Amino acid sequence: MKSFFSFLIILLSMDTFAQQTPYELGNKNQTATYDEAISFYEKLAKSSPQAKLLTYGSTDFGKPLHLLVLSKNKVFDPAAIRKSNHRILLINNGIHPGEPEGIDASMMLARDLLKDNLLPEDVVICIIPVYNIDGSFNRTSTSRANQNGPEAYGFRGNSKNYDLNRDFIKTDSKNSAAFQLIFNTWQPEIFVDTHTSNGADYQYTMTLIPTQKDKLNSILSGYLTKTLVPALYSKMQQKGYELIPYINSIEETPEAGITGFLETPRYSTGYTTLHNTIGFMPETHMLKAYDKRVESTYQLLKTYVDIVERDAQLIGENKRRADEAVAQQKDFPLSWKLNEKVWDTITFKGFAAKYKPSTVSGANRLYYDRNEPYTKEIKYWNKFEPQTVVSKPVAYIVPKAWDRVIALLKLNGVKLSQLAEDTQLQVDSYYITDYKTAARPFEGHYLHSNVQLSTKPQSLQYYAGDYIVYANQPQNRYIIETLEPQATDSFFTWNFFDSILDQKEHFSAYVFEDTATGLLQHDPALRTLLEQEKAKDPAFSKNPAAQLEFVYKHSNYHENTHMRYPIARLQHDIKINLK
Known part of the structure; x- marks a missing residue:
């Protein structure tokens, strides 16, 4: 009887691992709703001891933030995971629910890693199924006017109409507080926040924003630029999804060159940089077919898993050294500026930009001619000082x-x-x-x-x-x-x-005139300061009210707070x- 129940559990698990996502069950131009995504992950977690679905805090919509944890060794305590020198990879989806590729790709990734027994030995994978739960319920087919599918999707703003990818410092939303609780509890070494781009047309399906290298601690930046990013580019090209930096054009079209994206701490990857976590913001191209965008996201997430597993010990050592360095660091940059005199040259595959009369206004309008693809070298400015x-x-x-x-x-x-x-x-x-x-x-x-x-x-x-x-x-x-x-x-x-x-306090001029007279009589230095200001500023010398204010501000009567x-x-x- 015991063996029968064990066999039954195996069959049920196999059935769960075979479950398909709404994206797969439909025409691959559909994305999972919030309820469908959570139900999917609940079944995965029930069917496998290597998966656990946790909840943290609340959101402005009243629902908690979910976190799926995949652990080959069945350890789900973040402190124990760090103590065992395992890496933590955190994937965030649906911060903009109208950009849902990561929602669908992560569901398939989690299922396939469990089904095919491919969970990495030294890496624990954490997935936030849908971050902007509020926006995911505000589902339409029209809010992303420049996007090619899916058929319906969520809205960028949350239920308080905040863009959650601007909320990582001010934390106006409960969503942000719940995310920060997850992030600081699990302390991932690598963070990925999935997105869809907007802007120019070009041949690539996937663009990539890594943590800005000059802002990142130099130990982490060296690994990012010399090892991690080159490996991502190489492996994704082998999979048929060539990468390009995010197309942040300096002019209307990319031919004149592009710049790196400076993500300040209000953004997710700018926030993670403050904690010495290497962050990535993959942006699929909004005009490509939805199935290509989901597939490229799936392949990129799988590539992250493979590289973090390969470099697990190095990534951990780099993080440890970076934390020690920042604790001892004396000087800290607070703002940055692009060095326009320094650039690299990169190969770019685009489409010819042309102009034709607008049927709306009659004026010339931009369009990209997909019948004229090109490959050319363009400038890439990415040095911030x-x-x-x-x-x-x-x-x-x-x-x-x-x-x-x-x-x-x-x-x-x-x-x-x-x-x-x-x-x-x-x-x-x-x-x-x-x-x-x-x-x-x-x-x-x-x-x-x-x-x-x-x-x-x-x-x-x-x-x-x-x-x-x-x-x-x-x-x-x-x-x-x-x-x-x-x-x-x-x-x-x-x-x-x-x-x-x-x-909070001030004076009545007719009263303070007498007080000011006494101050000037008993404080020659204040009298000298007033006369100097009169001599320096002719307008001030003719303004009695300004002179009285000057005396007030240079006296003990002015509130020092x-x-x-x-x-x-x-x-x-x-x-x-x-x-």
Whole structure:
């Protein structure tokens, strides 16, 4: 009887492994719905001890984020996996549900790896079936106007209309918090986020955005550029899907050249870079048939599995060394600029760009003539150089009132300490002296940019429970690129600290005139400063209100917290009583 039940279980497992996806069951121009994808993975997990379907947190849609884990050794504890020196590959799908190739390709990949007993020995594969669950339910056939199939698909925005691939720092969505929980729990060495492109027409089915090499830690960048990317290109060409860098054209068509894509931390692969994880954003070409796009994604994901298995020990050693280097690193770039004087030449297979009269407007319009394919050399600019660099302090001090910042630091594995008692500390404070704010909202925020700072040494009072963040951690890049206000995607950029930009107290001129008179009488240095400003600025010398404001701002009556960035820099390693 026991053998009969064992045989029955084997038969049921074989039946599950034979299950086909909605994409395969249809005309290969259909993509799985969220419910179909989760049901598929639930059956896989029930049928195999080498698969486990986990849930994390919640999303704005009210459903948890699922994670399928494939482990040949049946170990599903991430700490135990890291301790056994196995690599973790994380694949994310459906961040833009209208770009669903990865959803279907990952379902087939997971099934085939289990069915054919092809799970790698030293690599655990983690798959997020659908990240933007909200958008996947908002299913139409028209929101991607430039895309060739599938027949129906989800919408780019989530249920709060956020583009989740702009939400990895500000974390306005619950989806982002759940993803960060997954990412920092599993700590993958390699991350892949599947997408579909938009833009020019050309012969390739698959384009690729690796983590920007100049932003990545040099140890990881060397492996990425010299080993990993060349292997991907070689193996994909052998499989009939030649790769090309993502077509980020400098002009309307690619012939004039393309540039690398600078993914800042708001993007998924920009975020993973902050944690020394090598990230990839494969972008299939939107005009190719859907079956070709799914097949190329399947083959690329399988290629990642093979290469990570091949280089498992090297990838792990590189990550360990990179973490150690970043913990000791002194200077950190905060913004980057493309070097337009340096480029490579690459072979590009495109279609002739032509113009003809528009049937809508009558003006000349662009089109690509697929009857005239070409192969030519084009320029590829992909060298980015630091534009703003900051030296790290010993630590940052975060008052406990800024709980949203503290929660995100904790979520990202940053080690925090708390003051055990009220303490006066000598720190460097930033004052925001100038900044620009966008005229229109972007992803729910009016972003700040071109932030100008002055630094002032101060002795400030801190309180028991306030947080100390020492900059001696592998998470240094996340710490510094979020807490330094001038960074491209800092918390300040995303409006976390806008309340400090408001002045809370002021004066009535008729009252403060007498006070200002007394200040100038008793403070010759202030009088000299005022006279110097008058001599320097004729308009100021004729403006009584401006002069009174000048005296006010240079007196103790002016609130010293106005425009003071609340997170201070501790520059000296002193003994502090911590909890």
